[in-house]
Amino acid sequence: MSSAPPATASAANIPAASVQQLQSSLAQGGAAAVLVQAAEQLRKEKRHHELFEALKMQLRLRLGLPLQSSEGSDGLSEPLRKELEDGLIAACREVGTLLIKEGKVREGYMYLRPVGELAEARALLEQVVPDEDNTEELIEVLLHEGVDIGRGFQLMIDQYGTCSSITQYEQSVARRPRHEQQPAARKLLQKVHSDLVGSVKHDIARQEGGTPPENTLLELIRDREWLFFENAYHIDTTHLAATVRNARVLTDPTDLRMALDLTEYGRRLSQQFQYQGDEPFADQYPSNALYFQSLLGENVDEAIAYFQQKSELLDPQYHGSVPIETYVELLARLNKPGQAIAAAIKLNPKTVAPIGMAPSLIELAIQAKQFDAVLSHCQEQGDILGYAACLAAKAK
Helix, strand or coil: CCCCCCCCCCCCCCCHHHHHHHHHHHHHHHHHHHHHHHHHHHHHCCCHHHHHHHHHHHHHHHCCCCCCCCCCCCCCCHHHHHHHHHHHHHHHHHHHHHHHHCCCHHHHHHHHHHHCCHHHHHHHHCCCCCCCCCHHHHHHHHHHCCCCHHHHHHHHHHHHHHHHHHHHHHHCHHHCCHHHHHHHHHHHHHHHHHHHHHHHHHHHHHHHCCCCCCCCHHHHHHCCHHHHHHHCCCCCHHHHHHHHHHHHHCCCHHHHHHHHHHHHHHCCCCHHHCCCCCCCCCCHHHHHHHHHHHHCCCCHHHHHHHHHHHHHHCCHHHHCCHHHHHHHHHHHHCCCHHHHHHHHHHHCCCCCCCCCCCCCHHHHHHHHCCCHHHHHHHHHHCCHHHHHHHHHHHHC
């Protein structure tokens, strides 16, 4: 485990009373007592980095090790090494907690990171109120360190606005596993949907002379084609397209319904704002609408047929594995894992590496409780690891 930066020397002399206390502790209890006294003094003075070093010295003294050493724990017996590591974790937890409670977010998380307890760090950071001094550090730790991606992304939106937040999403958040993307995708969806509804209502009130009685976006635009005359729009159309695209990771019906609303607005825009997406969502708003509808139990057969056709006709050498993985994933999300297994095996693009969008064959076999087809496929492909994993999953 790496330690914190070395303590910096204090510019002031140690008060005579403190020197006397340390000397008295040494006389009464030896080296252990003087280190306890030093740690207590450092706690009172909130000199947390030095406190960490004092706690390390206490630990090493208790274990019979040199007070300071740069050799690490490689040469220690396993029981002693574990005790040292556990003690260092405890010291990191104490110092990190103290720093975060003082609002020193980045410094505090430097100590809490080795502890490895995200829930613990998240609970501590919930107590930190964002201000002009700590917001940047909160975004760094909550969003980029993955401690609380939803809250971190909301701070990003509040601090830098939608445009910068979308850029950040696509540069870093989108690289995370899908379940980790969901809190940020939800915050972005809520922001863009709310802004769009507000802007549409304002336009209707301006042109009709009163606040419209409708509340949902679909109701507001359904019979008002004039809202889109002369290439009109009510929100940055690139923001709209990005939000719809990123909403595909979401699973909650409320979120999916909100995303579907955005596609209904998007498909009414002038053709110059109908940006082409990547396959199998090239026809961006209609294809995304079909995807969201199927997950809401609507037009399921039409969606399956559409994405099946895309997966079978699009050349993986040009479009990669995304059309195939989208189709397989959709089948899995529609609780059709048996069909997903068959599609994944049949359409497997042997010359193109998957990007991990779709569940693995093992995951699908577990979901379907059907292992034989996967076992046969692994055997035919010479996939010893996959075959063994499938056997183990079947036995379990």
